[in-house]
Amino acid sequence: MTDFHAVKLSGIAHPANVTAMLDEICEHFVEHSDVVYNDGIATLKSTDWTIEIATTDDFLNIEIHSENDEALAATRTMFAEHLFYFAGEQPFSLEWSTPAPKVRPPGFFEATVVSAEDVTPRMRRVTLSLTDASPFIGGNMHVRLLVPPRGRTPVWPNLEANGRIGWPEGEDELIVRVYTIRSVDLESNRVCIDFLQHPAEGVATPGADFARDTMAGEQVALMGPGGGGLPQADVIFFAGDESALPAIARMVEEAPPGVTMTALIEVENAGEEQALRTQARLHTEWLHRASYAADGAKTLVGRVKAALENVGDDTFVWFAAEKSDVRAIKRSLADRKRDRKRQYVAWYWDKES
Numbered sequence: 421m422t423d424f425h426a427v428k429l430s431g432i433a434h435p436a437n438v439t440a441m442l443d444e445i446c447e448h449f450v451e452h453s454d455v456v457y458n459d460g461i462a463t464l465k466s467t468d469w470t471i472e473i474a475t476t477d478d479f480l481n482i483e484i485h486s487e488n489d490e491a492l493a494a495t496r497t498m499f500a501e502h503l504f505y506f507a508g509e510q511p512f513s514l515e516w517s518t519p520a521p522k523v524r525p526p527g528f529f530e531a532t533v534v535s536a537e538d539v540t541p542r543m544r545r546v547t548l549s550l551t552d553a554s555p556f557i558g559g560n561m562h563v564r565l566l567v568p569p570r571g572r573t574p575v576w577p578n579l580e581a582n583g584r585i586g587w588p589e590g591e592d593e594l595i596v597r598v599y600t601i602r603s604v605d606l607e608s609n610r611v612c613i614d615f616l617q618h619p620a621e622g623v624a625t626p627g628a629d630f631a632r633d634t635m636a637g638e639q640v641a642l643m644g645p646g647g648g649g650l651p652q653a654d655v656i657f658f659a660g661d662e663s664a665l666p667a668i669a670r671m672v673e674e675a676p677p678g679v680t681m682t683a684l685i686e687v688e689n690a691g692e693e694q695a696l697r698t699q700a701r702l703h704t705e706w707l708h709r710a711s712y713a714a715d716g717a718k719t720l721v722g723r724v725k726a727a728l729e730n731v732g733d734d735t736f737v738w739f740a741a742e743k744s745d746v747r748a749i750k751r752s753l754a755d756r757k758r759d760r761k762r763q764y765v766a767w768y769w770d771k772e773s
């Protein structure tokens with residue numbers, strides 16, 4: 421049992437297939453925590469929490485340990501959301517020794533739009549004002565942006581007893597999209613998010629459209645931050661498309677002197693390149709999608725695969741882009757049998773959606 425975490429919470433999950441779910445939990449969390457998994461018992465350990473899971477024929481017995489009640493509540497919600505996601509359409513139930521109170525989810529912040537401006541022709545920056553921007557400093561850098569229907573008083577989510585987030589429905593349904601906090605200004609309590617204006621034939625693009633149309637004074641909310649930040653490594657290889665550019669730009673800005681970084685970034689054309697500021701050593705290479713061969717060759721994936729040939733085992737590999745590109749790079753990294761603790765490989769959008 422964990423001794424340095426002061427508070428704990430027990431839960432019982434009832435999935436359709438206990439072993440399959442525990443396998444999926446361990447497979448997913450191995451990139452976010454230390455996972456020990458033997459004989460139907462798993463321990464997931466991160467800096468902020470420990471989650472112990474023991475199986476019976478029908479149930480997962482869960483114990484979450486954390487440093488304080490706030491962190492415990494956030495961990496419960498994070499884990500509950502994962503479990504329901506892993507369950508998919510299959511029947512699933514989850515109960516806790518102390519049910520979650522019906523309050524705003526952990527890490528919920530109301531925000532007001534201050535301004536919106538183009539950084540490049542396809543990247544639009546929205547500045548948001550918060551009561552306190554300090555939770556967005558350091559560490560995790562991604563958020564869920566919640567945009568209420570225009571012209572309606574926002575109805576914000578509350579927790580359900582099982583720890584999940586209960587989202588408003590019907591006319592109050594929110595647009596929810598994941599973005600990166602590009603920068604934080606503590607003096608003015610403002611944060612910026614950069615939104616790619618991606619053209620999608622015949623499909624709505626609510627996240628991109630919000631950034632295009634928003635005006636000062638619009639009320640939105642942020643949930644987070646989560647999802648990691650600058651890797652703790654002396655040598656980092658970054659790669660990704662425009663959806664990853666805000667994250668890469670923020671991380672290279674936060675990297676301390678002494679870190680050596682390479683960034684391979686795919687944008688539409690030269691007009692979409694951005695100056696990346698850093699105190700560390702950075703070599704940047706821009707790929708222009710508009711100049712790719714007409715056969716649609718996967719140039720980002722091809723170039724990343726080629727670059728990986730020369731990446732040492734100590735180098736941290738960070739890659740984010742479209743889902744199928746990410747799958748290709750994951751396979752390539754798996755073939756190299758790299759330590760998964762030294763990589764972050766995440767899909768930021770899905771061309772099939």
Ligand SMILES: Cc1cc2nc3c(=O)[nH]c(=O)nc-3n(C[C@H](O)[C@H](O)[C@H](O)COP(=O)(O)OP(=O)(O)OC[C@H]3O[C@@H](n4cnc5c(N)ncnc54)[C@H](O)[C@@H]3O)c2cc1C
Nearest residue numbers: 598599600615616618620625626627628666768769770771
């Ligand atoms: C951790 C994380 C951080 C992210 N950070 C940022 C960020 O800082 N800035 C940012 O712009 N995006 C970011 N993204 C990506 C963003 O969440 C997605 O692009 C999202 O789908 C945009 O929502 P939408 O409403 O505009 O389009 P959706 O309603 O989700 O999709 C509509 C259509 O547009 C297509 N589409 C979606 N995204 C793209 C894209 N990037 N390029 C081309 N076509 C696309 C879809 O395939 C679909 O056909 C991030 C994603 C994650 C997971």
